[in-house]
Structures are given as structure tokens and as C-alpha cells.
Amino acid sequence: MVDRAKEAGDESQLLNLHSILRLFGIISGLKVNLGKSGVVGINMQQDQLQNRASLLGCGIELLPFKYLGLPLGGNLRSEAFWSPVVEKVGKRLEGWVKVAKSLEKLMRDFLWERKDEGKKDHLVNWELVSLLKENGGLAIGNIVARNMALLGKWLWRFLLEVDSVWHSVIRSKYGTHDNGRDSRVVLRGNCRAPWKSISQIFTCWSRHLSVRVGSGELVRFWEDVWMGQSSFAVDFPHLYKVARSHNSSIASMACSLLAPISWNFDFSRNLNDMEAS
Template identity: 30%
Template structure:
């Protein structure tokens, strides 16, 4: 599917397809892809319709994959229904009337919301990556791009390299992390400063001045925790680049008093 995505994008750049803009000042939107589904957005002109079908035919020839246009459908946004039917005959597909359901999500005539929905679908794949650690696709992605945070998050592809699909998924990691609250578990997959695992905000945001002094920003919870063998309790070993100033001691004391999690053994 990545090849078809690149072909559609190139056809739009070369002017063979007039893509759709959600609003006057927004960037162009040609298509969205999720698994085996492709959703295209083009202006209502004969040339674009014909060339879009040519792109899919070329993809069929190059890839050897079958494309059944009869399983597809077309819907118009603020254009005559008779014109939509005409385009459907040109493509050889069905006709639908908005609102429709796409991948279980309602889709109306407000294109701007589609980007938000697409981001939600990409976030779903990030969640699945963290959950499906034994799945074959998880292992393939991990081997290809490396890993961050143990098995929870894969490395981000270098720009211009790797799968365009995974680059799109990885591009929303920052946004995705804002809505995730971690269970500490063994503590080796949760970052002490950067992840939300205690309180309402990550500790790096709650104590920014102290965070700037730490030796390692990406440190895991388990790396800071030292167990007291005599009493079974633990203390935080927070390593800083320099000695604290008087106005920084209080923040350090508060962080040191952060509740010690009960780390799981396996």
C-alpha cells in the first residue's frame, strides 16, 4: 500500500490530480490510508477522476495485486448527485451519500475533522505496538527500527528512510504520550522524568529547574530506585550534574519524597 500512496502523491504533485483542500489556507489533502483501505480526496473534474483510476491501474500492473473497483464507492461534497453518478460510472464503482462510515468512524462533509480521526487511527497502532509484544509485526518493526522504552515504543525512522506508514505512525508519538498514564510494573519501561506515572503531570514539567540538572533525562524508574535490604524499603538515587543551590533544595526534597512504587518482579 505504501507504493500506491507514493504514486497518488506524485500524480498530485505533477498536476494530474487536483487534490482537495479542507480550507482556503490549509495544506492539500490527497488521500489517507489505513491497512488495505484508501480514502482519496480530489476536486470534481473529469481529468482528475480519470487519472486517479489510471494511477490505480498502474499500481495493479506494477505490484501484481488485484484491484476491484466495484468494491469501492464515491461520494460527493456539495456537488450534484447526477455528477457523482457520472463519475462512478467512469470509475466502475458504487455511489454513496454522506454521511458514511469509514473504518467504523462517521464521515461527513467536514473534511477538516478527517485529519483528527486519522491521527486517532495512527495512535491506535502505537497502542497496539505496546500491547502486542509477541505479534510478528511488532517484532519486525522492532528489528527494523530498534526500540525505545523496552518493548513499549519502537525507534523513529530516519527522515527519507524506512516505511512511510511507520513514519506516519511514529510522527505522533509526542502527541500520543500526552494522553498515556503508565503503570510502573518492573520500572524498566517507564521514564522517571518524561512519562506520566505519578500525579497529574510528568515530573519534568512539574520540576523543570531540577530536571535541567539531571545527568540522564531518559532515565527509567528502575534506574533511580535503590532498595534498602534491611527494611525492604527504597530510596531515589537522583543523579545531578552539579551540587544544588539553596533555592533548588526544596524541589529536590519533594522529588525524593515521591512515593516509591511497588515494582513487579516479572
């Protein structure tokens, strides 16, 4: 008796839902296509599920399924569960470089009035055209450079938003450099994760970032700009090539940060006279 009353109540609610959807369609002018909708049952018998689908005039779906392109149901902690989403976003980001170059080509052709009319000479270098007006350009902008700037903004946010959930996800999946501050560059060839495209501009991006030493635990000796206008890796490429302490912090290379400071460079071989000087 209780089960019958409960089932009758469920059917009444479904009929009310069906009426609400019809009224919504009449008032808004939109058509609610129940034929493309589906009912998903949780801990229900198949005959009960079929009965409710018939009342609404829709089909039956099974978990997991997609809603607005995102998966619903299944193990949310499983990496395989999110793989379709990650792969889809990764493909779009990887294709953006080609799209950006194609757009710039269209802009150049439009500026020089060329459209399948054969080769024409460009009167002004495109890099000069892309400059700001006060610098002698037309302020058109460089799409590729703008894209790199937007990607670099995520690297900057990774430094600042250390308590955020997305920072924890990136940190746990890809790890960080020895300084515990910067994300590692994703080098896996079959990886299509969005962070791969972001992390691969790290070397170029970090050259324009200057840091304060502080305790020296979060600043890399060779790669970070902490003295002068560029990093030691750029100023002394030959020494950097034979150094074993890539991505090592200042604190790990200094025996003491108190004067006089002694350094442990850990080169792979003895330096010649020119390198030592």
C-alpha cells in the first residue's frame, strides 16, 4: 500500500513536470523536444523506469552520460573520466598557434591589398606595423605575442593562487621545479592537456620575470632573474651547460647566505681558464 501510494505520487509529480514544460514552451515560444530528452534511473527497476519514461514521452539514458558536453556520473576522481574533456580542450589550444598565424597572414594580405593576385612587395616590415602608434606602428598588434601573453598570465596566476583548487590539481599532476614554486614543463608527446601549451612558454616567460631572493629557497640560481637584467643561464651559457644544478634554488647551492658566501656550483667537469675567468 505504501509502495503504491509512493508510485502514484511519483507519477503525479512527473505529470506536473510535463505540464510545466508544455506551459514553458507555449509562453516562451520555444519548443521542448522531449524526444531528445532522457530519463536516468538510480536504484530503480527497469519496468519502473520504463513507465516514467513513457509518461514523459522520452527515452532512457544510462550513467555516465554527457550534459552540455560534460560527463555526469561515474568516478569523478578517475583521470580517465575527465580524459575526453581534457583532450577536447587540448586540441583546441594546440590548434590556436596555426589559427593565429593564419589570421596574421590574412591581415598582412589585406593590408597590402593582395588576394590571389600574385606576390607583392611589403612596403613596411610587419613587425613595425604591429607596434603602437607612438612607436611608429599602426597598433594592429601581434596575435601570436598576445596569445603568449595570455598563456603567461596563467603561469603568473600559478605563482599567486597557491591555495586554489586548480593550483593543487596542476601541482599534483605535473609537479613543480625543485624550488617548489614553478610548474614543470609538460614534455610528454602524447599529452594534449591545456597545461602543456601553457607550461611550454615558461622558459621565455621567466626571462621577463625578476624576483627577490629572500631566503633563497624559492628562487632558482641559474634560471631566475635575481641579479641584473637577465638570468645567469642567459649571461653565462657555457657555464650553465656544464652545471649539474639546473633548476636548483639559491639556498641549495649556497653553503651559507651570510657574508662571505661560498657556492657549490657542482660542474660536470673542471673549468678551463677562459670559463673560470
